[in-house]
Amino acid sequence: MDFQWTKKDLLDLYDLSRDEILHILNTAEEFKKVSQRNVKKVPALRGRTVVNLFVEPSTRTRVSFELAEQRLSADIINMNADVSSFRKGETLLDTLKNIQALQADIVVMRHQATGAPNFLARELNMGVVNAGDGAHSHPTQALLDIFTIREKKGRIEGLNVVIVGDILHSRVARSNVWGLLKLGANVTFAGPATLVPREFEKIGVRVCHNLKDALADADVVNLLRIQLERQQRGYFPSLGEYSRFFGIHPETLRYIKRDALIMHPGPINRGVEIDSAVADGPQSVILEQVTNGLAVRMAVLFLVAGCLK
Amino acid sequence: MKKNNSWILKGGRIIDPANHIDRTGDLWIREGRIVEPDSFDPALAETVNLRGLVVAPGLIDMHVHLRQPGNTDAETIRTGTMAAAAGGFTSIVAMPNTSPCADTAGTIQYIKDFAAREGVVKVLPSGALSVGRKGEEMSPVGSLKAAGVVALTDDGCCIQNNELMRHVVEYAGNFGLPVLEHCEDKFLAGDGVMHEGYWSVLLGMKAMPAAAEEVIVARDIIISRLASWKIHIQHVSSAQSVKMIRAAQADGVRISAEATPHHIALTDVEIKKFDTNYKMNPPLRSEEDRMAVIEGLQDGTIAVIATDHAPHTQTAKLVEFDHAPFGIIGLETAVPVTLTELYHKNYLSLSQVISKFTVGPASILGIDAGTLSVGAAADVTIIDPDCEYIVDVNDFYSKSRNTPFNGYAAKGRTMATFVDGVCIFSLLKESEPEDEESK
């Protein structure tokens, strides 16, 4: 009856079974309670050392992981993009081997090169938690998104979840889709044709290049951040045009379900993919996503730590 | 001490596609040349029984990176030719992307001298099409021909300027030098690291569409016709490329093509392992593309199999997928992989497979090789087409280890290699000891 977590790494939701995903969510529920107490700390990772290796810079995700690690009583080493060893030409593998020799137990890494965490997980004894690699995978973001949906809607199965924006370059979309499909949701990707490839139909996703059609029966709308450089490389003519045809505005709320959730992984571009009124409005769960992110990351670190030798 | 170069190879299955021969028989070699059977006293030669084995002309690989001069950490002329010998190759065409680039007579001479001293198989140098392979100005074609190159190529790079390409091809035609082309539109390819398709979209990797190759294949077909000279397309990987080449050939354009063993055996699904031993350019493509390449080999559109042997040190390859250099080694896996994937899967006959390594490349290069005709140099490869073994990278003679085929269950293996009648490699139990140096 007890479910057993057996993986020393969390790299991708593609590799996880439905039961494993549910186990993380259930575990995260208990960790959420810890953050609601007076003493917001547990000794679960006492004596363990966690390295935060953010080769691709990030503030929000890194702070969330750091806080999760502190609340688990772990010792933390922060290594950021400007770490001088990379400039000296030391390879990523060598950097991590050195850290492993210092007896660090887990590395939480974000890297712009796709597959970097997979490569390290193969080569190291340390636990590897992927905090985002290239455009490929961001499992803890997807898990906190799914946690939030489940908390608000009571289930995932049968829900219509629409993810809007630059799907092509989005690791958030790619991770979310595996989690959602495995838990039985109906997933739609919406956005301009240049940014939402039809290949995704082959895995059971509905691809839609018209926002109104996409949102028709949506229970959840998850908006992705549009990056300025995409416009500079010619994927769409201007941010204004993107916002007009694919942004969420107060008018949009008139034709979607009253109880549809509005989500965003942050940071939001106010006025581009989402208007302030919507981001701060009653249907938005953007801030709760942040709270849930902490609980999910505590759960993930706890589970991964339990599988280290 | 002079090594023995007279042999009587008895009872093997002699397959010589150039002469339409496929029969059991004896091959007589005297003083490094193939001679008529019974034309000399058998006591003057060593006799070997090769029953059950195939006797083929020495295989030719017209696409090999020997890395010397310049990047001898990954491979040298010596280790590269030893790997060739172990693979069954007696002649290899060396690519010019060395350091310095092989775009001057001096560098060609260096390569030839080194090969003569240290190489164990015949090294045929190629020269660059453009100076420094930069695609800006024509290289000194005439001097390169005089220095002894057998072909011209910018392999690894591709001339983007169509007018320059036209002039270079015309000029090369003047000197009778084959032009070997790595087809890649560098803008469409961008900074892609794998094939653009289902898997690149799923994995979120930067990708190169097949169109990047196809656009230049189309260009080269047109330039070949305009310049009235032949162009050979290297490592064809896309279904549309094969289709265009087939139509061009039917239309009388002098376009030829080669395919690599890895494009015959593998597809882009492998990339989900993020193993850099599957990263090369052109990349592994879809199953439809792979089957189209096999069909091209079947109907003769693709007349050559060449390895694009590209050694890289472990340090260079053991990095994140995005940062790893393109390329894998191939000399020592070409025979097992092509026999397993093409012959044993009944796509090609044994004779057809051998022709892709012999008469195919020889006729495009216009060299006197790839046959067992009487009077020809005794470059001979002995193959056991049914030998089952597991490929082990630790047995390789190459200095590098970057192959996706470590652990591959192969059926078919090179058993011995002769260059000018001297046995330079043998796994045969009876006569020769292991890999010998010649000269």
Place this chain on the structure above:
Amino acid sequence: MENNESEHDTMFGADTIAQAIDTMSEAIYGHISDDPPDKVALIGIQAGGVPLAKRISRCIRDRFGRTIDVGALDISMYRDDIGKRKTLPMIRETTIPFDINDKIIILADDVLQSGRSVRAALDALTDFGRPAQIRLAALIDRGQREFPIHADYVGMKVSVGAEWRVCMDWVECSGSDCVFKVKKQ
């Protein structure tokens, strides 16, 4: 209570268990009957202590008319052997719907052996607040302590060899009430 060292796995059945709970409830009530109503609470240690806490509470209510708050506490995050076991314990629900400050908390666990679970529960409780007193109720005390922990209320003392593990099934979770022993792997 009996010591049972026969080959049979089952040691005690539903009747014996019910009787033991009855006896414990009486003893507990005897100690707290003079305390103000909200002063005492029961907290069951997940997983086996939770049904025990609920039954004791029900028994005290049925027999003596006294209502006692019940909570559940999961100690997985406080264990001292994370990463050393072959398998990771599953985190179950922690629900303490009352303030534990200044209260008499009676921790409940089904089988008391090394005392490590109780040690973890004590640490966990102190992160929830500062009880006036903490007492321990264990249905089975099978000895083999590794920590200086003792139970204030014991249902049955059991003495079997160290090669056996003593376990409980509860009808709420597994369909029947049963104390049994299994050979350690």
